[in-house]
Amino acid sequence: MYDVRITGLGSYLPALMHTNETLPPLDAPLAPGDAERIGVFRRGWADAAAGESIAEMAAAAGRQALRRAGVDAAALDLVILANWTERRYLPDHAPKLQALLGATGAAAFDLGTACAGFVYGIGIAHAFLEGGRFARALVVASEVTSRRGRPGSKSSLIFGDGAGAAVLERGAPAGARILGYELATEGALHGAMEIDERGWVKTHIPQRELNALAARSFAEPSARLLARAGRTMADVDWVVPHSGTAGIQATLVRALGVPAEKVLSNFARVGNVSSAAIPIALDEFVSAGRIRQGDVVLSPTTGSGWYAAALLYEMGTLDVTPEPG
């Protein structure tokens, strides 16, 4: 069995990053304090006509991750593209990503699992690498969450677009070592949320229940994961979660029993980018030197479906040089 490491991170945010002031007007203007309570002050809107389709954003993030890992796209064995916000029957998005990257030797497929897509994708890639069948994988999450909220609704404040990527290698000498992951599904709750016929998110359970569900979805996989890895929450230096809303992020802090200052999130600056949240945040906080070599990081996520998943890794040396030019 091989060690599996993340050896490169990359991310992409749209050219158009709306502040609360530049967004089209809401149905009902915000009351004082609303913006602070919602907690998002900037989010991207992808323009597919300007080269910001799912596959193109994924390719931008993927290229950065490959460059930093020093891995040639042609050497990839596997490309997994997590996405749920743009769907079609066929073709899937991953083959186009494979072609854009020039990853001609890689099997490439799409993965859903809503906001849990990045962690599910890492789990699948890990399985192929740990056993030795594949040597190098790229996992990318790319979402246009902004299109899944009703224009004019408060969700248009929260939802943002973007992509995040990670290169995984087996037996690499450096990088972030994956200590473990948990993937769980609570299928009985598949009706909790849905996208309606207009393509907009609709929640079918009360907010209280949703918060309780989110709390359980963060706490249970994280506890199992730490136990399996022989660690405790006290060993965790940072939590880099997908949290979705400010309320759910507060729920997460209580559910995990971690000090709020251990939770690293750029939710306020990128909005809810769904499955892309964890790799985009990770790239930002590793690049900024906030997460350092030796730090143990927990990335819990929950996704409509219902999914709950978590990833545990120990940071190693990662090249985080910005894009040239």
Place this chain on the structure above:
Amino acid sequence: MYDVRITGLGSYLPALMHTNETLPPLDAPLAPGDAERIGVFRRGWADAAAGESIAEMAAAAGRQALRRAGVDAAALDLVILANWTERRYLPDHAPKLQALLGATGAAAFDLGTACAGFVYGIGIAHAFLEGGRFARALVVASEVTSRRGRPGSKSSLIFGDGAGAAVLERGAPAGARILGYELATEGALHGAMEIDERGWVKTHIPQRELNALAARSFAEPSARLLARAGRTMADVDWVVPHSGTAGIQATLVRALGVPAEKVLSNFARVGNVSSAAIPIALDEFVSAGRIRQGDVVLSPTTGSGWYAAALLYEMGTLDVTPEPG
């Protein structure tokens, strides 16, 4: 590393199986010899209102596979549902399948990869089982291909609905031992076929090119797979392919260089059921005693995206008792 075996097979065909006579009229009546050339005389049309949704057909096939494997749904670690013919943003189909089965301990996710979905799903499950992370997986393909052809077109003769399932176990003493698999993607050809805005299939390359592409997609992964497994085509007792059309099946025979009588297909009786083709055919031919213990079977497939994949296995003892009642 564990041996991985298929320990149970199951399949489901819709209650309504149209013969060529009961199908709604085509735009242009068939010329003499057309039906024989097309090669499909019976195909199922699923009725979602009568309990034949993607998840429900998958559950019927999955329950049969679990019963025959003697595996309790609650003991499953992983459920993969291959589907591309019915899409929505969220929830995915796999969580509903997980709930219908009572597979509460399993991570459950959807997989696309068009007609290659079953073989890709087996590959992913194999990776998790071989390395020992998971012990028991269910891979199901469930499709409503009939809805992706224009009503009245000749494709309505070819496309059929149905589901097929396989239980996989690590270190099981009996069952069909997986000798290997190959997963390939030719992303440069992602535009070869698409589903148009009405939900109907559209081919953007000439039939000649499509046949050449199919031939390459069958031949190359199969050759790599046999080489990796230390076998030759002469060691293969049966080919159970996904072939899509009668013309492509003829292409397959030439591309693989196998005698036509080694190719087992129920295409004439179920139509093109896309990703469900291989498990449905496998269930039929194993149940009928045609494929026997010790037989080496190759299952190549190709899918729009573009995907090419193949699976090689050696048949062992499998319970194939029909459903009670």
